[in-house]
Amino acid sequence: MLQLPIPVTEFAPRLLGWYRDNKRDLPWRNDPDPYRVWVSEIMLQQTQVKTVVPYFEKFLRSYPTVEDLARAEESEILSSWSGLGYYRRARNLHRAAQMVCERYGGEFPRDFSQALKLPGIGHYTAGAILSLAHGEPLPILDSNITRFFTRYLKIEDDLERTIVGKLRKFLVQLVSETSVAKNVRDFNQALMEIGSLVCKPRNPQCASCPLAASCLANRAGLQKTLPRPRTRPSVQEFHHTVALIAKGEKYLLTQNWEETFLRGFWEFPRVQGQPTPHLAETFLKTHGLDLKIRKRAAIVTHRITFRKLNFHPVLASLQSPAPRQRFTWTRPGEKGYPVSSYIKKILRSLKSR
Ligand code: SF4
Structure with missing residues (x-):
């Protein structure tokens, strides 16, 4: 059973304080409208933030509402997506927009299991949209957060499914804690942000990490060794x-x-x-x-x-x-x-x- 090395009432304020002072000004953060959060989360799958920002702004100018996206021709959407790659994301986004308009009157469903039925929406994306847009106490487990907790909790196994499953259970529990649940929107974004800006893949910036004193990998000198590499499919x-x-x-x-x-x-x-x-x-x-x-x-x-x-x-x-x-x-x-x-x-x- 995974556990924080310090009480959550200490962990959450440290993380949130750092986030308030260091967060990046990203266009989808200015207005946590579910459609904007949804488009950003789909674009951010497999693609870096700096690449996504101009595409996101252009896409939102072309399709400002979910209804505009649902009505558009697939070929137009693929053209707008050209250069971002992984085009299945664009096709799924289009089909999901049509379903949201037909079934839910243009409102992204607030129910987790309904959200999961939309094309292209898995556990991670549903958790991200519902927590960031609606403040639902749901966890997000993206690659940045996985890396951060693998180090912070010193998880030494390689990242097989069982570890990801354990991390997910741990996060479900964590975001249901009162001090986190009431700030879940910022808490989840703070975790993504610290993973992206501080607990970086190759070069973790432990000297400027607000949680360095309690980080188990840092204490053990394993911050650059974890997470253990996963075997990649051969090219x-x-x-x-x-x-x-x-x-x-x-x-x-x-x-x-x-x-x-x-x-x-x-x-x-x-x-x-x-x-x-x-x-x-x-x-x-x-x-x-x-x-x-x-x-x-x-x-x-x-x-x-x-x-x-x-x-x-x-x-x-x-x-x-x-x-x-x-x-x-x-x-x-x-x-x-x-x-x-x-x-x-x-x-x-x-x-x-
Ligand atoms: S101390 Fe270093 S390894 Fe630990 S969470 Fe912070 S940046 Fe990551």
Whole structure:
């Protein structure tokens, strides 16, 4: 059973005092409206605060209310999201906005189990939205908070599920304490903030930590050793050949409905594998495109989570018209035709030659 090394009545005021003096001025903190907190929490999954801030502000200008987001076309939303990556977040946010409008009259549900039924909302995000926007005494267990408590409580096991489960139980108990529950909005943000600004992943700033005197890892000299690294999934490498077929400033693009990781995006016609001497036949079989392959361009690599994608661009021209129903001529990124950032990388690489 995990326990604080000092009474909660001492821990909470120290943490909250530090937060009041050191918190960053972030746009979603000025107005804890559930929709704003929700959008920020989804953007912050897998993405750093400094990257999220300009996207958040732009997104809120495009979709100021949950109703605006629910009514928007998915392709527009993907375009607004372009560059943030992990596009499943944007699709889930869109579907969840539609459900919130249809089922709850545009109000994010206050009930934890109802919130969990929305696409893209797991325990962490539901806890964050309900505690930060509505002041519900629910815990948040993001990577910053996990790291902070792993050190503060000196948890030496590696971060397997059982430890995360124990930490979650500990936090449920902690936020139900009266001195925390009445300030849960600030308490949860203070934990995230201290994890992000002080108890940093590689270089914890123990000298400026308000809880250093009671931190068990600090006392034991383990602050840089914990948390023990988790074994990461190995990176998988893939090769794709893409055909760049230009007409003026426009390119022939097709919409991907096949694969989950780029689904819904417009892409250059693409086949799996590196270029072979039979490339023209492969494009004909896969896409029905009758191509003349003219020249190869430099390889462009792109990481999507654990996948390393190697794109081999070839410049090509059409020998006969492309099948109309599956292709379009457009400038990549034009409104209504969202493209992944790998397309932009390829075009930038071509221009720089
Ligand atoms: S003393 Fe150091 S290791 Fe402990 S919580 Fe503070 S920053 Fe983290």
